Amino acid sequence: xxxxxxxxxxxxxxxxxxxxxxxxxxxxxxxxxxxxxxxxxxxxxxxxxxxxxxxxxxxxxxxxxxxxxxxxxxxxxxxxxxxxxxxxxxxxxxxxxxxxxxxxxxxxxxxxxxxxxxxxxxxxxxxxxxxxxxxxxxxxxxxxxxxxxxxxxxxxxxxxxxxxxxxxxxxxxxxxxxxxxxxxxxxxxxxxxxxxxxxxxxxxxxxxxxxxxxxxxxxxxxxxxxxxxxxxxxxxxxxxxxxxxxxxxxxxxxxxxxxxxxxxxxxxxxxxxxxxxxxxxxxxxxxxxxxxxxxxxxxxxxxxxxxxxxxxxxxxxxxxxxxxxxxxxxxxxxxxxxxxxxxxxxxxxxxxxxxxxxxxxxxxxxxxxxxxxxxxxxxxxxxxxxxxxxxxxxxxxxxxxxxxxxxxxxxxxxxxxxxxxxxxxxxxxxxxxxxxxxxxxxxxxxxxxxxxxxxxxxxxxxxxxxxxxxxxxxxxxxxxxxxxxxxxxxxxxxxxxxxxxxxxxxxxxxxxxxxxxxxxxxxxxxxxxxxxxxxxxxxxxxxxxxxxxxxxxxxxxxxxxxxxxxxxxxxxxxxxxxxxxxxxxxxxxxxxxxxxxxxxxxxxxxxxxxxxxxxxxxxxxxxxxxxxxxxx
Amino acid sequence: xxxxxxxxxxxxxxxxxxxxxxxxxxxxxxxxxxxxxxxxxxxxxxxxxxxxxxxxxxxxxxxxxxxxxxxxxxxxxxxxxxxxxxxxxxxxxxxxxxxxxxxxxxxxxxxxxxxxxxxxxxxxxxxxxxxxxxxxxxxxxxxxxxxxxxxxxxxxxxxxxxxxxxxxxxxxxx
Amino acid sequence: xxxxxxxxxxxxxxxxxxxxxxxxxxxxxxxxxxxxxxxxxxxxxxxxxxxxxxxxxxxxxxxxxxxxxxxxxxxxxxxxxxxxxxxxxxxxxxxxxxxxx
Numbered sequence: 001x002x003x004x005x006x007x008x009x010x011x012x013x014x015x016x017x018x019x020x021x022x023x024x025x026x027x028x029x030x031x032x033x034x035x036x037x038x039x040x041x042x043x044x045x046x047x048x049x050x051x052x053x054x055x056x057x058x059x060x061x062x063x064x065x066x067x068x069x070x071x072x073x074x075x076x077x078x079x080x081x082x083x084x085x086x087x088x089x090x091x092x093x094x095x096x097x098x099x100x101x102x103x104x105x106x107x108x109x110x111x112x113x114x115x116x117x118x119x120x121x122x123x124x125x126x127x128x129x130x131x132x133x134x135x136x137x138x139x140x141x142x143x144x145x146x147x148x149x150x151x152x153x154x155x156x157x158x159x160x161x162x163x164x165x166x167x168x169x170x171x172x173x174x175x176x177x178x179x180x181x182x183x184x185x186x187x188x189x190x191x192x193x194x195x196x197x198x199x200x201x202x203x204x205x206x207x208x209x210x211x212x213x214x215x216x217x218x219x220x221x222x223x224x225x226x227x228x229x230x231x232x233x234x235x236x237x238x239x240x241x242x243x244x245x246x247x248x249x250x251x252x253x254x255x256x257x258x259x260x261x262x263x264x265x266x267x268x269x270x271x272x273x274x275x276x277x278x279x280x281x282x283x284x285x286x287x288x289x290x291x292x293x294x295x296x297x298x299x300x301x302x303x304x305x306x307x308x309x310x311x312x313x314x315x316x317x318x319x320x321x322x323x324x325x326x327x328x329x330x331x332x333x334x335x336x337x338x339x340x341x342x343x344x345x346x347x348x349x350x351x352x353x354x355x356x357x358x359x360x361x362x363x364x365x366x367x368x369x370x371x372x373x374x375x376x377x378x379x380x381x382x383x384x385x386x387x388x389x390x391x392x393x394x395x396x397x398x399x400x401x402x403x404x405x406x407x408x409x410x411x412x413x414x415x416x417x418x419x420x421x422x423x424x425x426x427x428x429x430x431x432x433x434x435x436x437x438x439x440x441x442x443x444x445x446x447x448x449x450x451x452x453x454x455x456x457x458x459x460x461x462x463x464x465x466x467x468x469x470x471x472x473x474x475x476x477x478x479x480x481x482x483x484x485x486x487x488x489x490x491x492x493x494x495x496x497x498x499x500x501x502x503x504x505x506x507x508x509x510x511x512x513x514x515x516x517x518x519x520x521x522x523x524x525x526x527x528x529x530x531x532x533x534x535x536x537x538x539x540x541x542x543x544x545x546x547x548x549x550x551x552x553x554x555x556x557x558x559x560x561x562x563x564x565x566x567x568x569x570x571x572x573x574x575x576x577x578x579x580x581x582x583x584x585x586x587x588x589x590x591x592x593x594x595x596x597x598x599x600x601x602x603x604x605x606x607x608x609x610x611x612x613x614x615x616x617x618x619x620x621x622x623x624x625x626x627x628x629x630x631x632x
Numbered sequence: 633x634x635x636x637x638x639x640x641x642x643x644x645x646x647x648x649x650x651x652x653x654x655x656x657x658x659x660x661x662x663x664x665x666x667x668x669x670x671x672x673x674x675x676x677x678x679x680x681x682x683x684x685x686x687x688x689x690x691x692x693x694x695x696x697x698x699x700x701x702x703x704x705x706x707x708x709x710x711x712x713x714x715x716x717x718x719x720x721x722x723x724x725x726x727x728x729x730x731x732x733x734x735x736x737x738x739x740x741x742x743x744x745x746x747x748x749x750x751x752x753x754x755x756x757x758x759x760x761x762x763x764x765x766x767x768x769x770x771x772x773x774x775x776x777x778x779x780x781x782x783x784x785x786x787x788x789x790x791x792x793x794x795x796x797x798x799x800x801x802x803x804x805x806x
Numbered sequence: 807x808x809x810x811x812x813x814x815x816x817x818x819x820x821x822x823x824x825x826x827x828x829x830x831x832x833x834x835x836x837x838x839x840x841x842x843x844x845x846x847x848x849x850x851x852x853x854x855x856x857x858x859x860x861x862x863x864x865x866x867x868x869x870x871x872x873x874x875x876x877x878x879x880x881x882x883x884x885x886x887x888x889x890x891x892x893x894x895x896x897x898x899x900x901x902x903x904x905x906x907x
Contacts, residue, residue, distance in 0.1 A: 606720070607903030609838075613830050614726040621733055628741065639809045643817045650821050650844055654828035659836055666840045669821070673847055676814070680858045682866045688873055689850075697843070697880050704884050705836055708891045718831075719900060727830035731823055738819035747812035759858050761866050769863050770870065781874045788878035792885035 001059045008056035009070050012087050015056070015095060016134045018049040023127035030120030038120035039110035042127050046106045049134070050099035057092045063488040067091070069140050069204070080200025081143035090493035093336060093486075094137035094268055097343045098261055102130045104464035108351050109252040111461035112358060122162060126256065129155040133261040137268060142191050142201040145269065149187060149233065152262045153180050159253040160246045172245040179242040183232015183266070190225030193218065207275040209496065214279060222276055223283025227290065230266025236294040236324060240317045241557055247309040251354030254309065258316045259347035264339050267323040271332045278330070278497045285415060288328025292422040295321025299429035303436070304550025307364050308353050311437045315390065316346055318426060322405055325423060329416055330500040331408030333487040337479050338401035340486075344475055345389040345397055348468035352383040355457040355465065356441060363452060366437070371446040375454040378462045380442045382469035387438040389472040391431035392519040399516070400476035402427060407502035407511045424518055431522025439530040481508055638679045645672035659705045663698060670694045682761035814855030821848035835887050835897040839880070846876050 022045025030038035059065055067088020075083040085091075106126060113122050132155055136148025154177075161173025191201070197213050198206045210219065230236065235243040243263070247254055257263065270277060270287060277283050295318045302314035319342045326335025357364055359376060373380035389396035392403070406427070410420040448454065456462065479486035481502065491499075503511055529539045540547060549555075604611075645668055652665025670693045677686035718724045741747070770778055821844060828841030850869045857865020891897050 608720050608723070609899045609902070610723055610727070610830055610833065611720060614723065614730055617730040617734065617826055617830065618726075621730060621737065624737060628746075635809050639813065639817075643813075646817065647820055647824070650824040653837070653840055653844060654824060654832060659834060662837050662840060666844065669844060670847065673851060676817075676851065677854055680854050682854050682858070682869070685850075685854065685866050685869050685873075688870065692873055692877060693843075693847075697877060700880060700884055701836065701840060704888060707888065708836075708897050724831070727827065731827045731830065734826060735819075735823045738816070738823065742812060742816050742819070745812075747815040759861055759863055759866075761863065765863055766866055766870070769867055773864075774867055774871075777871060781871060781878075784878050785874065788881045792881045795882070795885040795889045 004055065004059045005068065008059065008087055009068055011052060012056050012070055012085055012138075013072055014052045015049045015099065016085075016131060016138060018045045018052070019127045019130040019134065021045060023124055023131055026120050026124040026127060030124055033120065035114070035119050036110055038123050039106070039113070042123035043103060043106040043110065045127055046099060046130055047103040049130070050096070050103050053092070053095045053099050056087065057096060060087075060089055060092055061489065063089070063485070063491060065089075066492050076143060079143065079195060080198075080202040080205065081141045082202075083144065084140040084202075085138045086140035086203060087138070088493050089490045090268075090271060090336065091137050093340060093490065094264070095134060097264075097340050098130060098133050098137065101259060101343050101347045101468070102126075102133075102256060102261065104467055105252050105256045105347060105351065108255075108354070108461050108464040109250070111458050112252050112354055113250065118162070122159075122250065122253075125155055125158045125162065126253070129159065129256060129261060133265070136265055140203050142194055142203075142206070145272070146187060146191060149229075149265060149269075150184065152265060153177065153184070153233075156180075156246070156257050156262050159257065160249040162249050162253060166248065168245075169248040172242075172248040176242040176246050179239050180232045182239055183229045186225045186228025186232065187269075190222050190229060193222045193225060203272075207273065210275050211279050214276070216280055219276055219279035220282045223273075223280050224286060226269055226273055226276070227283065227287050230270050230287075230324065231290060232266070233269075234263050234266030234320045234324065235317050236266070236290050236321065237297060238556075240294060240298065241553075241560060243317055244310060244313040244553065247307070247313050251309065251350060251357060254313075255347045255350030255354070258313065259343050259350060263316065263320055264323070264343065267320065267327055267335055267339050270324070270327045271336055274327075274330075274332050274494055274497045277327075284328050284330055286328075288325050288409070288416065288419050291321045291324025291326075291328050292419045292426075293321070294318070295325065295426040296422050296429070297321075299426045299433065300546075301550045301553050302433045303429065304547040304552075305433075306366050306551060308356060308366050308369070308437070308441060309350070309364060311366075311433060312346070312349050312353055315349075315430065315434065318430060319346065319390070321426070322402060322423065325409060325419060326405040329405070329409040329412050329419070330498060331405060331412075331502070332494055332497065332499060333479075333490045334401065334404040334408050334500075334502065336490060337486050338405055341389075341397035341401040341472075341475055344468055345386045345472035348382060348386040348465060348472050349390065351461070351465055351468065352379050352386065355379040355461055356454075358457055358461070359454045360448070360452050363449070366440040368447050368449055368452075369441045370444040370448075371442070372454055373442040376442075376456045378456055379465060382462075382465040383438060383442060385469045386472050387434045388523070391434050391523050392427055392515060393431075393523065394512075394516055395476060397472050397474070397476035399519070400480055403512050403515050404479065404481075404502045406515055407508060408500045410511055411503040411507070412500050424514060427515055428518040428522040431519045432526040435523045435526025436530050439527060443531060444533075481512075635679055638675065642672040642675040642679070645669070646676070660702070663701050663705060666701070667694055667698050670698065677761075680761070681759055684761055684763045684766040686761075811855045811859035815852060818848040818851040818855070821845075821851070833898050833900045835890075835899050838899065839883055839887070843876060843880070846872060 022042045025045075026038050026042055030041075033041075067086055067090075069084050069086050071082050071084040073083050075081055106123070109122065109126065113119050116122065129152060132148050132151030134148070136145055136152060139145040139148060157173045157177040160176050161169045163169045164173070194206055195201060197218065198210075200206065214222070232239045243258065246257060249257070277287070298314045298317035298321060302311050302318060305311045305314060319338070323335045323338050323342070326332070326338055355376065356369065356372060356379060359372075359379075360369065363369070385396065389398040392399045394400075402423075406420055406423045409416045409423060477483075478489075481504075487501075502508065528535065530536050552558075649665040649668030649670075649672060653662045653669065656662045656665060670689060674686045674689040674694070677683075677689060825841045825845035825848060828844065829838050832838055832841065850872055853865045853869045853872070857863065857868075887897055890902065894902065896902075
């Protein structure tokens with residue numbers, strides 16, 4: 001074991017360096033390679049990072065071992081920000097998720113991006129994305145987190161607008177970037193506050209005993225600032241609007257952004273700063289409230305979506321809401337647990353959706369699908385697993401993590417039992433809309449356009465699906481009420497924190513029972529409603545106002561457009577006018593003045609040495625007079 | 633008494649030479665006027681006991697520099713008689729103006745007594761401008777500037793050689 | 807009787823003003839050059855007179871340095887005049903103007 005710890009200390013930098021090397025290699029040479037090679041290299045880079053991380057993680061698997069820090073080089077010593085890796089259970093969990101799921105997505109992309117003109121460029125971005133996310137999760141100080149944070153933001157922009165010739169994709173990339181800036185602003189405020197109080201950004205000093213430095217009000221302030229950051233990055237109310245639009249990117253990129261990497265960064269940030277949130281009940285309540293409202297709101301919208309990826313996008317927002325509820329209930333382990341399970345089954349769902357879109361010839365409207373299970377058995381059955389997993393049907397992964405979050409919230413009591421109630425409602429809705437999604441796509445009568453020829457995807461795409469489906473089925477067992485392996489594993493990262501644990505005994509059974517009954521009811525209602533055309537139409541007529549509102553996302557985008565974007569645009573235009581008229585006018589006027597003065601003075605520059613001599617002597621005279629008057 | 637005589641005679645010579653310099657139409661006469669001024673100044677230096685400087689004045693200025701001037705005058709056309717009519721508009725007025733202003737200023741300063749300071753050197757021990765005294769001061773207190781001037785002279789001679797070596801281009805480049 | 811330094815200053819001022827007049831009115835580069843030398847000599851005279859009056863030999867050393875610099879200046883200046891003459895065929899400074907203003 002000690003040898004493995006040494007291995008981790010010596011070689012952990014490879015986890016960041018390998019994807020980075022893949023990025024550099026593909027950036028410079030990728031376009032010269034024959035098509036699959038760039039993808040294979042990127043996959044190998046990511047995969048070997050996963051292997052290194054796995055080996056380095058072995059000593060920690062049993063739990064109870066503290067993290068190690070590895071300083072790679074001095075970066076900004078004066079603010080306590082070295083380039084330093086923190087290898088503790090929390091970062092191990094995140095790293096394994098990012099590299100593991102990331103590798104499968106890389107592999108899948110080799111098939112999905114087949115024939116794209118910018119094949120190698122896509123993998124360049126993918127590797128850079130993985131690198132950035134690994135910098136974020138492996139950082140040992142807030143400055144490095146911020147570096148990774150901004151880098152994933154940039155990569156998400158590159159990937160969402162990967163097909164930048166499509167106006168929708170270009171717009172979506174811009175939107176994601178701009179909306180994320182608002183969250184980044186919160187992050188920067190938090191960073192400044194942390195630095196102002198602690199004089200350093202290093203986790204070693206900030207997170208050990210922040211209570212000695214911060215009073216409760218400032219802990220709340222910093223917590224709220226980090227919450228704003230998480231709201232932006234993890235797509236919570238009110239900044240979630242970028243995520244549905246981000247579906248314009250290639251589907252595997254969506255899987256990477258919305259399952260394994262970027263959106264989890266906000267949850268990770270809150271979990272990592274647990275010591276600060278631990279000081280402030282107010283901040284935690286704010287976090288939990290935002291999470292619960294987001295979960296419910298996004299679930300309602302997801303019910304009305306007709307785009308195969310749109311449902312998944314809102315479902316991601318909703319599930320992120322669960323994670324935020326988890327960390328907001330101080331059940332940080334539960335939040336991270338759900339982050340992991342969700343990372344697996346949501347990646348699976350996106351990749352499955354990608355497989356469907358791929359075989360349907362870029363058709364994304366679920367109303368033109370149906371009956372695909374026969375045509376695409378592997379995709380269909382893995383999606384069935386994923387649907388049941390996200391719906392929270394035991395014993396699949398989603399059940400365990402969602403139940404633990406809800407149980408912890410309930411167990412915390414008081415206000416949090418209201419949060420729990422919202423969570424249960426959301427769980428029912430989740431089961432319903434995911435079943436609707438599955439039924440519309442895979443069951444029922446085929447409603448394809450005549451020129452669609454659905455077919456099963458190639459092995460390079462189905463292999464990741466199968467692997468992820470196995471993961472979605474069994475990964476829940478790492479943390480069950482009977483054996484809290486994952487919680488025990490994470491505990492060293494949350495040592496000094498008052499962790500909220502899930503309920504035990506009879507209450508646990510009751511809560512789990514309610515959740516399960518709710519999930520089964522949701523699935524059953526969804527299946528029965530959408531399997532039968534008559535009932536479906538009756539339901540859609542009955543709930544038409546809700547559904548049509550949900551389909552449009554309740555006009556939130558329009559509202560933002562009118563109330564936020566338009567006034568800003570008007571201000572910008574006014575500023576532009578001010579700039580072109582007043583500022584430019586002043587500058588141009590000055591330039592014109594200089595030009596005129598030059599023309600006026602031109603005769604003085606005669607080229608006659610003797611004329612210059614007169615001036616010289618006159619100047620000397622003035623100087624002499626001045627000297628005399630000064631009284632030399 | 634003798635100093636007054638020397639001052640009046642040599643001073644008048646210097647002024648006469650200077651006026652010749654700027655008024656003569658022919659450059660050779662100008663050079664001769666300059667020569668006269670230089671000699672007159674050397675005489676004044678001697679009367680101020682600046683023997684070494686006076687010697688250098690004669691040897692270097694009158695001997696070397698003026699010879700160089702005469703060489704160049706011969707080289708670029710000894711018979712070039714300058715047209716004294718002014719061609720630059722306003723130049724003559726300006727020149728007369730500043731020259732008059734300078735003269736008036738000098739006169740004003742002289743009358744204001746700014747130069748009539750207490751004479752300290754005379755009567756007690758006159759300043760000894762001998763070679764020994766000057767040399768000692770030069771090589772003790774002023775040795776660094778002295779060495780720097782040697783560098784200056786080398787640079788100047790290299791520059792002169794360089795200017796002489798450059799061949800004019802074939803055509804006037806205008 | 808001795809002549810006070812003020813008279814030497816007056817003489818030097820006269821020579822200097824004559825030098826200025828020469829620079830400003832003559833257009834033969836050589837004569838302008840000599841006028842400048844004349845101005846330098848006027849200044850030298852003030853150094854000598856002041857040094858004597860103040861009992862300080864440094865005045866004469868200063869004259870020595872002015873002489874050396876003047877010599878260097880003449881060397882380069884005359885070389886330039888010759889070079890210009892070879893190229894342009896004139897030593898008239900007015901004709902050397904290439905400005906159109």
